[in-house]
Amino acid sequence: MIVSIDYESDTPLYTQLYDEIVRGIASGRLESGENLPSVRSLAGDLGINLHTVNKTYQLLKQEGFVHIHRQKGAVVQPAGSLPVTDAFRTRMERQLESLASEALCRSMREEEFLERCRSAYRSIRPQARDTHEGGRER
Amino acid sequence: MNMSLYGFGLTMGAVYVLVLAVAAFQPSLAPRNILFGISIPKSAVDDDAVRKLRRSYTGQVIGYGLAFGILVAAGILWKTGGTMPADDTQWLATLPVGALLALFGISGGLFVAFHQKAERLKRESGWQEERRTAASLSLRKERLHYPLYAFAPHLLVILISAGAAWLLYDKIPDSIITHYNARGIPDRIQDKSYGTVFEMNLVQLFMLAIFIFVNYTTGAARMKIDPADPERSEEQQRRYRKGMSLLMLLLGLGMVIFMGFLQAFMLYGGSRMNGVLIGAAGIAPLVMSAAAVVSMMKLGKGRMEASRPGEDAKWKAGAFYWDRSDSAIFVEKRTGIGFTLNWGHPVSWVILAIILGFALAPLYLNP
Structure with a gap:
């Protein structure tokens, strides 16, 4: 690694x-x-x-x-x-807010913003999509 | 020219030519993307300007080096008239050392000059430095150098050498010839004592310690990984370090065995110690070092350094690494093959002091 x-x-x-x-x-x-x-x-x-x-x-x-x-x-x-803690939620919201603000200022559409969030999530571990995420989408 | 001066000249000439060759072909011992201590882009390693600079350096080192060597040889011939001087030969013995030091001076001076030329070439070509750096989290778990117990055969050779001297102690003559002059005539004879009989074994142990230390550094030295091509970089580290470690193991064994033979001839050889044998004893380390240089060249061929941002400025004169904020003590050389020390790290100076202490101790203990 x-x-x-x-x-x-x-x-x-x-x-x-x-x-x-x-x-x-x-x-x-x-x-x-x-x-x-x-x-x-x-x-x-x-x-x-x-x-x-x-x-x-x-x-x-x-x-x-x-x-x-x-x-x-x-x-x-x-x-x-690891559990999802409140501290992590707070930090994540803060970072997402900064990104969302900038996306809004640059007039990025909500769909594109969400799509990018999703693909980033999936790109980390491609097989995760096949196990639980993939089924839900269909 | 009589035979002994001829033999002397041949041995010294061979050492001189070997050192000259290593100095002249320095550019091909360095990583391919390092030009006289300056990092250049991988896409530029075969540029005409780069090739020209390398060729020009090699030509100048050979030219100046040979001219100086011929001058010294002519000087010796003129001064001695072609025969080995019978009396005080002190100047003749120290001359080769002086000539070698002068050769280091010549090639070092040329290196610094070409280092500046390379710096200028990099600036004028607008070559940018890498911004990223990488490291492997798993490579260090692999065994990249031979463990300590691989040096057990070396220790066995030393034990056999010392054991033989211990068992045959009564048969060893009362006076031992410990040194031959350049003409092959004994000029230092010492009384038999535990000190003189086992001296060579102490030297063996010292040599073994040096080889174990160098082997350790091949594992401990920092591992830079090229973020643009990490797999290739990792593979290069594996090949290079395993090879260096094996070389240290074999060279160490060769040296220890050689010294064991030397001790045997000294103690049990008696009057059979003739010129041919002394000549062979002088040539053996030379052959071993030449073989080591050739294998190192093969080992380091085509390797690339994963240069770090701003690293050029940390290589003083292109050859001495100085970085206070780098926690690595051992680093890969930029000028040749093997490893060097980060002089900005205090521990490096402690290591230097220990090695110098061991090397110089006999001078003070045995005046």
Whole structure:
């Protein structure tokens, strides 16, 4: 599993890395029980500061995506095991509102906005469409 | 020209030519998208301007290097009149070292000059640097270098060498020839003691430690992945690191065995130690290093570096990596094959101090 980050992006590096790892877990490329590289080696491989990777790992742990094991380090938790919390709903609404506002300002139609949301959701794990989403559509 | 000066000149000349060849063909030892320490786009690696710069560097190193070498050889012939001087040959022994240092100076100076030319070429061509960087979360779980126990045969050779010396201790003559001068005549004879008998085994252990350390760095060095082509990049890392590790394993074994033989001849060879044998002893490490260079060239052929945004500025003079915010200690070389240290990391200086300490300790302990 490859993670890639953009040095010149406005998004902070630790957020980019967080998003990449969460995407890996959601897509199944990072399996449950798999352990992430040590903070030191990942920071070295990406050429970024130790504290940046540490911040990402702490955030992942806080959100329940990984479990910090004494010997094995950061271990990935099963993708379906996390509940949808109010905190997540709040954050999601905030981000969706920003996107919706900009879409409105640019006169993007509601259908296109929703279609893009749906295809983004499905693109993460293509097989998810076949299992539960596909049936509902028909 | 008498035979001993001829042999001396041939050995020194071979070392000089080997170093000269490595310096001249530096551009082909570096990753293909690195031009004298400057990263260039993958689409530009075969551009005429790039090829011209590489060819011009090789030509100049060979030209200046050969001219200087011939000058030194002519100087020696003129000074000695073609025969090996009988008395004090100190200057003759230190001259090759001086010539090699001068050669490093010549090729280093040319490298810096071409580094600046490459920098200018990149600016004028408007070549942009990569914005993204990538890393693999799974590659480090694979075994990319040989584990510590792969060095067990090396330790066995050392134990056999030391064990033989221990068992045959009574048969070893009371004085041991520990050094031959350039003419093949013993010029340092030491009394038999545990120190002189087992000295070579300590050297073996030191060499083994160095090879184990280098093998460790092939696994520990940072792994950059090209975000544009991660699969190819991962495959290159696998091939390169496994190959380097195997090379360290074999070269280490060769060196340890060679030193074991050297010890055996020194201790049990007696008067049978003749010129041919001494010559062979001098040539063996040379042959091994040449073989190592050739295998490294094959191993590193066609590889590309996954350059990071702004990385050029962190390679001082194109050859020394300095980045305080990079937590990696070992990094892949830009100028050649193998790994180097991030000098912006304090631990690198500790490592340098330890290696220098070990290398220089005998000078102080054994004046």
